[in-house]
Amino acid sequence: MKMYEKAPAKINLMLDVLHKRADGFHEVEMIMTMVDLADRLELSELKRDSIIISSQAGYIPLDEKNLAFQAARLIKDRYNVRSGVHIHLDKRIPVAAGLAGGSSDAAATLRGLNRLWRLGIPAQELQELGAELGSDVPFCVTGGTALATGRGERLTPIASPPQCWVVLAKPPINVSTAEVYGRVRANNIAVHPSALRMQQAIEAGDFAAVCAGLGNVLEDVTLKLHPEVQQLKEAMMKLGADGVLMSGSGPTVFGLVSKQSKVARIYNGLRGFCKEVYAVRSLS
Ligand SMILES: C[C@](O)(CO)[C@H](O)COP(=O)(O)OP(=O)(O)OC[C@H]1O[C@@H](n2ccc(N)nc2=O)[C@H](O)[C@@H]1O
Numbered sequence: 001m002k003m004y005e006k007a008p009a010k011i012n013l014m015l016d017v018l019h020k021r022a023d024g025f026h027e028v029e030m031i032m033t034m035v036d037l038a039d040r041l042e043l044s045e046l047k048r049d050s051i052i053i054s055s056q057a058g059y060i061p062l063d064e065k066n067l068a069f070q071a072a073r074l075i076k077d078r079y080n081v082r083s084g085v086h087i088h089l090d091k092r093i094p095v096a097a098g099l100a101g102g103s104s105d106a107a108a109t110l111r112g113l114n115r116l117w118r119l120g121i122p123a124q125e126l127q128e129l130g131a132e133l134g135s136d137v138p139f140c141v142t143g144g145t146a147l148a149t150g151r152g153e154r155l156t157p158i159a160s161p162p163q164c165w166v167v168l169a170k171p172p173i174n175v176s177t178a179e180v181y182g183r184v185r186a187n188n189i190a191v192h193p194s195a196l197r198m199q200q201a202i203e204a205g206d207f208a209a210v211c212a213g214l215g216n217v218l219e220d221v222t223l224k225l226h227p228e229v230q231q232l233k234e235a236m237m238k239l240g241a242d243g244v245l246m247s248g249s250g251p252t253v254f255g256l257v258s259k260q261s262k263v264a265r266i267y268n269g270l271r272g273f274c275k276e277v278y279a280v281r282s283l284s
């Protein structure tokens with residue numbers, strides 16, 4: 001038997017860090033939403049008790065370091081599943097980009113294996129399993145748009161932002177999420193973006209207010225480490241995006257664009273700076 005799952009990328013419309021916790025994680029407040037750029041997973045049942053990962057992408061681990069492998073092992077162990085699975089990952093989300101590609105693959109694996117092995121695990125429990133794999137995984141289990149608190153695993157679903165185009169550009173640099181959080185000084189943040197204001201803008205369907213409310217306190221850290229991310233932001237703004245922000249810990253920069261007529265100009269302009277550029281729709 002085979003199952004198919006789509007694993008969409010996420011962007012953070014706002015991300016605030018409140019304080020560092022005793023367990024080393026940071027207490028955050030984020031509003032996250034999915035975009036129409038997705039990996040595709042094919043999950044095939046194996047009679048023998050093993051987990052095999054394959055992918056057309058040559059640059060991701062295919063062993064137990066892969067988050068989809070970890071998700072399969074977790075669900076197998078926890079529910080005493082004897083059969084195995086072959087997971088083929090058709091990677092389309094850029095890797096180590098701040099778009100939760102690996103987390104979304106893990107979440108899609110949890111959803112897909114729940115169906116493949118007919119385990120009947122409720123969504124809430126799948127999210128709890130996801131939290132064992134990473135802070136972004138619980139959100140990716142259910143997707144949509146949500147306010148995320150705690151270390152990112154406590155979720156309140158909210159309305160979808162107004163439909164728009166999302167132009168994504170990933171510069172060719174590597175950013176470590178742990179390093180970026182490690183450099184945040186939570187009591188020294190000049191301007192905290194407001195989750196409440198963003199939520200109100202979304203609920204009012206006010207695109208201009210959504211753009212005005214974009215904010216990510218991790219930008220300060222990543223932009224200092226990698227000035228090219230700042231240059232990319234400036235280029236996207238000059239090219240006419242309505243709102244521009246770095247996603248997660250970066251380095252991907254996204255621009256929200258309401259008019260389709262502007263998208264080609266922004267996309268083509270950015271291709272001069274950056275090889276990895278995508279123009280996709282927001283997901284409602
Ligand atoms: C930057 C975001 O992607 C925004 O959505 C997330 O906050 C990070 O999510 P993630 O990549 O799933 O993060 P995890 O794999 O759980 O953690 C990676 C590392 O980031 C740091 N980390 C992560 C989340 C958090 N709330 N506080 C942290 O300090 C920790 O050092 C941790 O060891």
Ligand SMILES: Nc1ncnc2c1ncn2[C@@H]1O[C@H](COP(=O)(O)OP(=O)(O)OP(=O)(O)O)[C@@H](O)[C@H]1O
Pocket residue numbers: 059060061065066067068089094095096097098099100101102103105106136177248249250
């Ligand atoms: N299924 C996977 N897809 C992509 N990368 C994976 C996967 N499993 C493990 N990895 C590893 O995880 C690292 C981070 O990749 P990923 O694409 O998940 O980052 P990200 O988009 O920055 O995630 P986040 O936004 O959750 O911090 C990569 O260095 C990669 O080697």
